[in-house]
Amino acid sequence: MNNDIIKPENLVYTKTPVLNDNPMHYCPGCSHGVVHKLIAEVIEEMGIQEKTIGVAPVGCAVFAYNYLEIDWEQAAHGRAPALATAVKRLWPDRYVFTYQGDGDLAAIGTAETIHACNRGENITIIFINNGIYGMTGGQMAPTTLEGMKTATCPYGRNTAINGYPLNITKLVAELEGTRYVTRQSVHTVAAVQKAKKAIRKAFENSMEGKGTSFVEIVSTCNSGWKMSPAKSNEWMVENMFKAYPIGDLKDK
């Protein structure tokens, strides 16, 4: 250890205090940790720790309120955008965001998501898409890829029986109420930086009263996919990015 350069003036990067010291319950290498950290960094950089209200989902991220030192609500399964609507309308000067997985946002919460986006609520929706139900044991989600193996489709998703992967981000981009719809990932340093910029832009948009900002993060679930974290990232680049290409879908 180069103890001589460990000085405050040489500090390049450290964990933001907005992300507290509670050990996160996520599996090693889970994308949730990176996205939590990015949200915490954006909140710290914008200086809005006292003005941010998060709405946690049901799923792996249900305990998000244990890790970020901001105000939180925890919504019923899929109802985060409805709850965020209420919070934002009652507290219009607060930065309100929801943090949801694919099972929460694209399955049980489809109606809430689409209607909140269609009403153009001035909230930020962070959507973690890993194509699987992580918390309950790796079952098929609406966003599961064609041919992808899960606990409930062990021979791969068969579109004749299970239907097609739901590209809900493309769907909400079609709605008049959304202002900014983007798809990012966090598998490399460059991707992490881009995702952070997108989250910051979405937070800033939510104060301008011009509609909903929707940030999808294509993520990995290495436990559910049954791969190592590094291998999951490779698999995501090869397979997930074909169905869910990275980039801005709408920015007006």
Add this chain to the structure above:
Amino acid sequence: MAKFKGTVVVNTERCKGCELCVVACPSNVLAMSAQANTKGYNYVYMQNESDCIGCAACGRVCPDGCLTIYRAKL
């Protein structure tokens, strides 16, 4: 010859040994320790300390915020 010298301080108790930082490091500085923390995870450590340029790539991809990076000009 690198123009910067860096070092990584690992919060070994928080590290879950996912190895994403090892993959992200452009200078192949990091490796997994043979020792485990109290949770049983093998944590990351600096194997080739002299190659570190303090770019903070490891810190940015770390899902658990275990890494603190320092950098000084040579």
